[in-house]
Amino acid sequence: MIYFVAIVAGLAGILFGFDEGVIAGALGFLREAFDIAPGAEGFMTAAVPLGALFGAVVAGRAAERYGRRTSLLAAALMFVAGAVISSQITSVWMLSIARLILGFAVGVAALVAPLYIAESAPARRRGMLVSIYQLSVTLGILGAYVANYALGEDWRTMFLLGAVPGVALFAGMLCLSDTPRWLAGRRGAAPARAALARLHGVPRDDPEVERELERIMAAEALSHGGRGARWRDLLDQNVRPALVVGVGLFALQQFSGINAVIYYAPTVFQEAGFDSHGIQVLATMGIGVVNVLMTLVGMALIDRIGRRPLLYIGFGGAALSLGLIALGAWTQAQWLDVIAVGGLVIYIAAFAASLGPLPYVMMAEVYPRHVRALGMSVATLANWGLNFVVVFSFPVLVAAIGLGGVFAFYAFVCIAGLFFSRRYVPETNGVPLETIEAHLAAGRPLRLLRPHLTAPAPDAAAVQASYALPREQAGRLIDVLIALSPYRADLQHMAVRISELAYDNHQVRVALHAVWLRAGGSMPDRVSFGAEARVLKMFLEHVRYASPAFLASVGTDANAKDNRHG
Numbered sequence: 001m002i003y004f005v006a007i008v009a010g011l012a013g014i015l016f017g018f019d020e021g022v023i024a025g026a027l028g029f030l031r032e033a034f035d036i037a038p039g040a041e042g043f044m045t046a047a048v049p050l051g052a053l054f055g056a057v058v059a060g061r062a063a064e065r066y067g068r069r070t071s072l073l074a075a076a077l078m079f080v081a082g083a084v085i086s087s088q089i090t091s092v093w094m095l096s097i098a099r100l101i102l103g104f105a106v107g108v109a110a111l112v113a114p115l116y117i118a119e120s121a122p123a124r125r126r127g128m129l130v131s132i133y134q135l136s137v138t139l140g141i142l143g144a145y146v147a148n149y150a151l152g153e154d155w156r157t158m159f160l161l162g163a164v165p166g167v168a169l170f171a172g173m174l175c176l177s178d179t180p181r182w183l184a185g186r187r188g189a190a191p192a193r194a195a196l197a198r199l200h201g202v203p204r205d206d207p208e209v210e211r212e213l214e215r216i217m218a219a220e221a222l223s224h225g226g227r228g229a230r231w232r233d234l235l236d237q238n239v240r241p242a243l244v245v246g247v248g249l250f251a252l253q254q255f256s257g258i259n260a261v262i263y264y265a266p267t268v269f270q271e272a273g274f275d276s277h278g279i280q281v282l283a284t285m286g287i288g289v290v291n292v293l294m295t296l297v298g299m300a301l302i303d304r305i306g307r308r309p310l311l312y313i314g315f316g317g318a319a320l321s322l323g324l325i326a327l328g329a330w331t332q333a334q335w336l337d338v339i340a341v342g343g344l345v346i347y348i349a350a351f352a353a354s355l356g357p358l359p360y361v362m363m364a365e366v367y368p369r370h371v372r373a374l375g376m377s378v379a380t381l382a383n384w385g386l387n388f389v390v391v392f393s394f395p396v397l398v399a400a401i402g403l404g405g406v407f408a409f410y411a412f413v414c415i416a417g418l419f420f421s422r423r424y425v426p427e428t429n430g431v432p433l434e435t436i437e438a439h440l441a442a443g444r445p446l447r448l449l450r451p452h453l454t455a456p457a458p459d460a461a462a463v464q465a466s467y468a469l470p471r472e473q474a475g476r477l478i479d480v481l482i483a484l485s486p487y488r489a490d491l492q493h494m495a496v497r498i499s500e501l502a503y504d505n506h507q508v509r510v511a512l513h514a515v516w517l518r519a520g521g522s523m524p525d526r527v528s529f530g531a532e533a534r535v536l537k538m539f540l541e542h543v544r545y546a547s548p549a550f551l552a553s554v555g556t557d558a559n560a561k562d563n564r565h566g
Contacts, residue, residue: 001199002121006129008172009116010136012072012109014165015079017140019048019102021288022147022162026155030095033155040092047099048106052384055107060377062108067186068116069178071108076173078105079166086159102162110360111380115373118364119179120199123432127302127361134357135295140165142288149285181369181433184216192216215434233371234378241446242366244424246379249359252417254386256318256355257410260394261325261347290345291352298353306429307358311421314354319414321347322407330404355417359383365428366446368437423447441507444538474512475499485540498543511535 023045030036036044063071082102089095114133121129147158177183177195184192193213197204234243301310321343328340359379367375397406426449428436439449478499482491491498502508515536 001201002125002129004172005120005176005199006117006132008169008176009072009113010132011165011169011172012075012079012113013133013136014140014143015162015169016106016109017137017142018144018147018162018165019079019082019099019106019140020137021141021144022158023048023099026148026158029153029155030092034092036092040096044092044096044099046388047096048103049384049387051100051103051105052107052110053103053381053388055104055109056111056377056380056384057107059108059111059380060373060375063112063115064182064373067178067182068112068119069173069176071112072116073170073173075105075108075112076166076170078102078108079169080163083159083162083166086162087156098159107380107384110383111373111376114360114364115376116179118361118433119181119372124430125303126365127307127429128299130361130364131295131299131302131357133360135292135299138288138291138295138352138356142285142292145285145288180213181216184213185369189213189217215432231374234375238440239368239371239375241424242368242440243375243378245366245426245446246359246363246375247382248420248424249362250379250383251386252315252413252420253355253359254383254390255410255413256315256351256417257322257390257407257413258351258355259387259391260406260410261322261344287345287348290348294349294352295356298357301353302357302361303429306427307362308421308425308427310354311358311425312418314350314358315414315417315421317350318347318355319411319418321345321350322411322414326404326407326411329407330402362425362428365431365433365436366426368440369433438507441505444535444542448538471499471503473516474503474509477512477515478502481536481540485537487540491540491543494543498540501543502539505539507535508539 027041027045031041059071062074078101082098082105085098085101086095089098114130117130117133118126144158147161151158177191177198180192180195180199183195193204193209196209196212197206200206200209202209233239298310324343325340325347328343363376363379364372394406397409401409424447426436426446428449431449436449440446475496479495482488482495482498485491502512
């Protein structure tokens with residue numbers, strides 16, 4: 001069932017890719033039919049990313065308020081409407097409006113489809129299943145290339161074909177329910193249990209369903225008391241690391257130069273001796289095939305080798321290939337033009353296997369439940385905004401530093417991506433979404449998340465029982481912990497405030513409660529922190545290094561030192 005869910009949601013990616021690619025084949029015929037002015041042509045072509053910007057702004061709120069399923073149903077209707085209007089236009093302004101509608105649908109679908117898949121998929125296969133969206137984008141682009149080649153001058157039929165996957169998406173979503181995690185937060189345990197049972201293909205009272213439902217409901221109980229998310233919540237100290245990863249990966253993806261490389265591809269082929277327009281079209285279709293095949297390779301690897309190793313491969317391969325393209329652009333030697341073609345193929349392969357799908361996968365994984373839709377909205381908004389910046393700046397940069405210099409700049413961005421991945425990106429492979437959220441809630445640095453090191457999120461019973469821990473005993477345990485800490489000189493005079501913060505943090509309080517129970521509900525001379533020591537020590541490290549705002553709030557001289565560390 002989960003594969004059917006992923007395929008249906010992935011149809012949104014086919015629509016995105018098709019609408020992105022079909023305009024290339026139709027543009028020449030549109031110029032002949034409507035005598036388009038340069039300004040009108042520019043707006044009409046850019047209408048899809050412009051509409052996507054607005055779609056990304058509203059998609060987060062809509063997905064949280066009305067649900068993931070309803071949002072995708074609305075996007076499907078907009079895709080169909082945009083395709084039909086495009087095929088019936090009698091003027092350029094009509095096509096611009098149609099493409100704005102399509103762009104708005106793209107902006108919604110680019111957020112909600114990966115979110116829908118991630119919240120439905122099991123942890124061990126989540127990366128591969130979310131990557132189906134990016135695979136669908138590449139299939140849509142390739143389908144548009146094939147349609148352009150096969151239909152020739154029949155541009156109306158080209159546009160109308162975009163309605164077919166739109167109808168399929170609408171019909172498929174009618175057969176599905178919303179995600180268990182959205183249902184748990186909005187409708188309660190019973191609908192979430194039914195959705196989980198349907199996804200797993202088992203009865204509602206199956207033990208696996210009960211375990212997963214308990215974990216989801218526990219995370220909901222810990223999630224800001226059930227209140228609605230606000231935009232400023234994304235700047236909370238426990239959410240900021242996820243925001244950095246979500247936005248940072250899309251920024252690096254765009255500044256790796258993907259759109260510039262695609263736009264430059266015909267020039268690369270021409271310089272390498274592909275003079276015929278037909279041969280250039282076939283060569284571009286070949287690039288589309290490489291894009292699809294390497295996306296399949298990335299899907300096969302993402303849940304095997306993990307996210308971080310695949311990012312290293314992607315950024316490293318992209319940096320090498322961009323260097324080859326830059327070398328070919330700097331010279332006029334024929335053999336270097338052939339190397340540039342090789343660099344183009346390697347770049348597309350590295351991007352498709354890694355840099356294309358991974359930002360969508362990571363943004364759907366790292367955000368806590370209560371801000372997941374809003375966080376993904378910001379990430380996709382950054383994606384579309386930076387897409388525009390890269391495309392707009394490309395000719396300006398070429399005029400300033402030359403084509404070789406532009407691609408060398410993109411290569412350096414990819415090298416920076418290697419350091420970013422090592423410093424900020426967690427390994428989320430096989431980790432349940434609720435465990436990722438618990439890791440953030442405990443104040444632990446996101447980069448330290450590892451599948452084999454991550455403790456399971458507390459269940460609902462443990463959370464409820466932790467309130468039995470007296471605040472006084474929690475404070476005494478924190479005093480002992482501080483005394484054993486290498487940071488005791490900086491922390492002892494803040495012990496009261498730290499104890500309050502610890503007691504208000506559910507994850508830390510659960511750990512303190514376990515220590516207290518192990519001591520028989522009393523305070524012995526020697527305290528055994530046991531398995532909980534790691535969580536508690538990480539909490540103190542967070543206070544010491546990652547919270548200058550907290551240190552400022554208690555008015556200590558240590559604030560200056562921590563600002564230097566930050």
